Amino acid sequence: MDRIPILRMGPxxxxxxxxxxYDQLALTLQEDLTDLIARSGARGVLIDISALDLVxxxxxRMIANIAQMSRIMDxxxxxxxxxxxxxxxxxxxGMQLPGVRTxxxxxxxxxxxxxxxxxxxxxxxxxDEWEPAPQAEPGHADDQP
Amino acid sequence: MAxxxxxxxxxxxRHEADLLVDWVAALRxxxxxxxxxxxxxxxxxxxxxxxxxxxxxxxxxxxxVRTAAWDPVRELLAGISRSRAQQGFSxxxxxxxxxxxxxxxxxxxxxxxxxDGGRLADEVMAATAALDQLGLYTTEVYQTSREDVIRRQQxxxxxxxxxxxxxxxxxxxxxxxxxxxxxxxxxVMESLxxxxxxxxxxxxxxxxxxxxxxxxxxxxxxLKTVTAARLMGAECIISGIRPQIAQTIVHLGVDLQGVLTxxxxxxxxxxxMRRKGLRVVKDAGRGSDVGxxxxxxx
Amino acid sequence: xPTTSPDAARAETLSIAVEADVVRVRQAVRTRAAALGxxxxxxxxxxxxxxxxxxxxxxxxxxxxxxxxxxxxxGRVGLRLVFEDQGPGIPDVRLALTDGYTTGGGMGxxxxxxxxxxTDFDLWSEVGKGTRVTxxxxx
Numbered sequence: 001m002d003r004i005p006i007l008r009m010g011p012x013x014x015x016x017x018x019x020x021x022y023d024q025l026a027l028t029l030q031e032d033l034t035d036l037i038a039r040s041g042a043r044g045v046l047i048d049i050s051a052l053d054l055v056x057x058x059x060x061r062m063i064a065n066i067a068q069m070s071r072i073m074d075x076x077x078x079x080x081x082x083x084x085x086x087x088x089x090x091x092x093x094g095m096q097l098p099g100v101r102t103x104x105x106x107x108x109x110x111x112x113x114x115x116x117x118x119x120x121x122x123x124x125x126x127x128d129e130w131e132p133a134p135q136a137e138p139g140h141a142d143d144q145p
Numbered sequence: 146m147a148x149x150x151x152x153x154x155x156x157x158x159r160h161e162a163d164l165l166v167d168w169v170a171a172l173r174x175x176x177x178x179x180x181x182x183x184x185x186x187x188x189x190x191x192x193x194x195x196x197x198x199x200x201x202x203x204x205x206x207x208x209x210v211r212t213a214a215w216d217p218v219r220e221l222l223a224g225i226s227r228s229r230a231q232q233g234f235s236x237x238x239x240x241x242x243x244x245x246x247x248x249x250x251x252x253x254x255x256x257x258x259x260x261d262g263g264r265l266a267d268e269v270m271a272a273t274a275a276l277d278q279l280g281l282y283t284t285e286v287y288q289t290s291r292e293d294v295i296r297r298q299q300x301x302x303x304x305x306x307x308x309x310x311x312x313x314x315x316x317x318x319x320x321x322x323x324x325x326x327x328x329x330x331x332x333v334m335e336s337l338x339x340x341x342x343x344x345x346x347x348x349x350x351x352x353x354x355x356x357x358x359x360x361x362x363x364x365x366x367x368l369k370t371v372t373a374a375r376l377m378g379a380e381c382i383i384s385g386i387r388p389q390i391a392q393t394i395v396h397l398g399v400d401l402q403g404v405l406t407x408x409x410x411x412x413x414x415x416x417x418m419r420r421k422g423l424r425v426v427k428d429a430g431r432g433s434d435v436g437x438x439x440x441x442x443x
Numbered sequence: 444x445p446t447t448s449p450d451a452a453r454a455e456t457l458s459i460a461v462e463a464d465v466v467r468v469r470q471a472v473r474t475r476a477a478a479l480g481x482x483x484x485x486x487x488x489x490x491x492x493x494x495x496x497x498x499x500x501x502x503x504x505x506x507x508x509x510x511x512x513x514x515x516x517x518g519r520v521g522l523r524l525v526f527e528d529q530g531p532g533i534p535d536v537r538l539a540l541t542d543g544y545t546t547g548g549g550m551g552x553x554x555x556x557x558x559x560x561x562t563d564f565d566l567w568s569e570v571g572k573g574t575r576v577t578x579x580x581x582x
Contacts, residue, residue, distance in 0.1 A: 020469070022462050023498070054469065054487060056494040057552040080378060084338035085487040087373035093491060093556035094542055096372050103378040104345055335484055 004029045006036055012044040012113055013037065013075075014106075018051040026062040033066055037073050044113035045070050048106050050081025060095040067100045076101065076116055080109035152258075153268050154204035160253045161196050167249035168192050175245060183232060191225055195246070208274040210282065215275075222279060226286040236287045243280040247273070307333045309340040316417045317346040318410065322355030327362040334370040341379045348420060349374060350413045354385030364399040371404050380405070380420075384413035454512035459526075465497040468509050472524065475511055479520055481582060489522060489580045492557035496526045496576050499553050504528025504574055514579065521562070521581040526574075533568040540566070 002025055007014040013036060015029070033045060047063065049055065055063075067077040078101045082090075090097070103109035157164065169189050198217045205214030222243070229239045251269055258265040307329075312318045319337050341349055351367065353359070359367070371381040384407040386394075394401060407413040418424060455475075457468050472493040476486040493509070500507045507528030514521045533539045542555045554576070558564040563579040 020466050022466050024462055053473075054490050054494060056491050056498075057556055058494075058498065079376075082377045083487075084335065084342060084373070084377065085484045087338065087376040088335065088369070088484050089487045089491045089560065090376060091369045091372045092488065092559050093495075094552050094559070095556075097376060102376055104342070104347065105378075108345075108347070108378060335482075 002028075003032065006032060008036075008040060008042070009110075011042055011117065012046060012110070013040070013042045014046050014048070016048045016051070021052065021055075021059050023058055026059055030062055030066055030069075034069050034073070037070050037075050043075050043117055045075055045077045046080060046106065046109045046113060047077065048080045048109070049086075050083065050105070052086065053083065055082070055086050055090055057093055057095060060090055060093070060097060064095075064097050064100060067097075071099075076113065078103055078109040078112050080104065080106050152264070153254075153272055154200040156253055156257055156268075157196060157200040157203065157250070161193075161200070164196060164246075164249050164253060165189070165192055167252070168196075168246050171245045171248060172242065175241060183229075191221075191242075192246075194221055195243075203271075203275065208271050208278075210275055210278040218279065219282060222283050223286045226283040227290045230287050230290050236284045239283045239287055240280040243276055243283060247276055307336070309337055311344065311346070312350070312414060313417065313421070313423075315344075315346050315421060316348045316350070316414070317341065317344065318350040318352060318414075320352045320355065320410070323357075325353075325356055325359060325363045327360075327366060330363050330366040334366060334373075337370065338373055338377065341374060341377060347379050348417045349379055349381050350410060350417065351381055351383045352385045352410045352413070353383065353390070354387070354410065356385075356390070357387075359390050359393060361397045361399065364394055364397060368399065368401065368404065382407055382413040382416060384408070384410045454510055456508055456510045458506075458508045459497050459500045459528075460506045462501065465494060465501060468497040468511075469494050471511055472522070475513060476522055476580075479513055479522055479582065481522070481580070485580060485582070488560040489524075492560040492578060492580075493524055495553040495557045496524070496578065499576070500526045500528045500530075500574075503533075504530030506530075507573070516581075519581050521579050523563075523577065523579040526576045528575075529573040532570040532572055532574055533566075534570055536566055536568055539568075 002019070004015060004017055004019070004025065006029075007016075013033065015033065017029075019025070036042065037045065045066065047066070052059075063077075063079060067079075070077050079097070080103045082102065101112060103112050169185070169192055172188060172192070173185070195218070198221055202210075202215045202218050205212075207214060209215075210219065225242065226239050229242075250272060254265060254268050254272070258268065307319065307321055310318050310320070317337070317340055319333065321333065325333075337349060337351075340346070351370070353367075367383065371383070374381045382405045383401075386406055386408075405416070407416060455471060457471055458464060459468060469490050473486060473490045476489045481489065497509060500509065505528060507526065507530070510523075510525040510527075512523050512525075514523045540555050540558065542552065554566070557576075557578060560580075561578040562581050563577070565577040566574070567577075568574040
């Protein structure tokens with residue numbers, strides 16, 4: 001059975017989709033990702049689709065679902081590298097993926113995730129009443145069973 | 146019919162040399178003022194080639210020039226028509242190239258078949274039928290090649306009229322001028338999104354100061370571009386919305402919520418600078434006004 | 444009605460029986476659209492519509508086939524796709540074309556979305572007999 005590999009990078013999970021997507025593959029990815037977020041306590045997910053020449057409504061929905069599910073599990077999702085033609089087509093199709101953060105490429109996507117994590121840490125320290133914010137980013141993913 | 150085809154092609158073949166001389170002379174006389182456009186040697190070569198292909202085509206026995214037997218003749222004429230269109234000949238001048246072979250050709254027919262009125266009429270009719278169609282064919286080719294030119298120019302103009310410019314590192318601007326139709330908007334939007342990828346710009350300003358009106362379709366295209374850019378990871382700011390356009394947009398019920406709009410390109414640029422954590426400061430040593438707000442006083 | 448051009452490549456019929464066939468349809472449509480000289484954006488639109496419709500044929504029609512044929516009309520070049528199944532059919536065609544209407548657990552953008560991505564769109568369906576969706580995009 002085909003699987004899309006998920007890489008761990010510090011507190012983040014990195015997915016690069018480079019194969020022609022079909023529905024079962026998308027569903028498997030969705031399950032694997034939510035699974036791994038729960039197991040690793042990852043704080044962010046980056047999905048790079050710069051190699052995809054098509055995103056249809058099913059894949060679009062899968063991406064929106066992943067973003068929503070990881071949000072519930074306290075991880076944010078950034079979608080990177082969508083090609084112009086794919087973006088135009090998705091909009092025409094009627095999918096705007098609200099609630100999904102986007103970035104032009106993987107570099108910018110990682111910056112975005114790091115910045116958000118840092119901002120969150122500051123915000124938590126600001127009105128800190130019950131618990132100090134986690135300081136060290138690396139390793140944090142492991143401090144949950 | 147087959148017999149008549151054979152006679153005609155025989156006559157063309159036997160008289161090819163003197164037909165050529167007469168035809169070229171007729172063409173020169175008619176086109177005396179077009180000496181500037183085409184050299185005699187080139188003209189003679191074209192005529193010679195036509196006669197050498199015309200004979201065998203006629204011999205095939207059909208005067209319907211759309212059939213395969215006439216392929217070489219049509220191909221030759223298409224080439225001639227296209228090159229003459231470029232050289233500046235008018236469509237009727239191009240068609241006369243074919244029509245002017247009639248006089249010398251009929252003279253030869255008369256010379257050969259003079260005694261047989263019936264056959265002469267048959268041959269003249271057959272030749273006329275074919276030559277008339279060929280003449281019209283050159284006009285057709287002329288028209289299509291002109292249409293190609295127009296289409297290419299339209300495309301070029303569309304690209305020229307909407308340059309995507311870099312305002313700052315990571316900030317693109319698309320100043321749009323003139324009436325936007327939905328076709329042009331689409332092309333423009335595609336090139337903007339492409340440039341976003343190429344330059345890695347995270348902010349793009351769509352300036353429509355120079356656009357007199359927008360309709361629903363164009364407003365929706367603008368909106369779709371903003372959304373598509375967001376999906377790619379870039380932000381669009383629309384600037385320079387005139388009061389009339391603002392009214393139209395509201396009346397049309399187009400929802401611009403969630404789209405960042407600014408009154409002028411300068412305001413939009415100021416926003417872009419802020420987003421990038423940059424600001425413009427006045428150089429203490431100079432007196433002139435270079436402050437951000439000073440830009441939109443024009 | 445556009446007529447099939449004699450020379451510009453013949454029509455090709457692909458069966459849609461399993462999920463991998465949806466990917467094959469997409470690839471075939473992409474190749475054709477590229478060969479006809481469609482822009483990248485138009486290629487993407489056609490392929491995406493094909494993906495939506497092929498999925499419908501598989502999931503709602505219980506499988507069927509897709510015909511891919513280049514067409515010409517009035518000097519314009521286009522690509523026509525016909526998706527056909529002998530499935531249960533669509534009881535309310537108008538409802539099925541509404542954005543957000545779904546029976547397959549998707550977002551309900553399959554039919555309405557592909558209609559927006561293509562130039563021509565025609566839907567025939569009869570309950571108990573099947574469904575045929577004909578779409579075309581012109582260059």
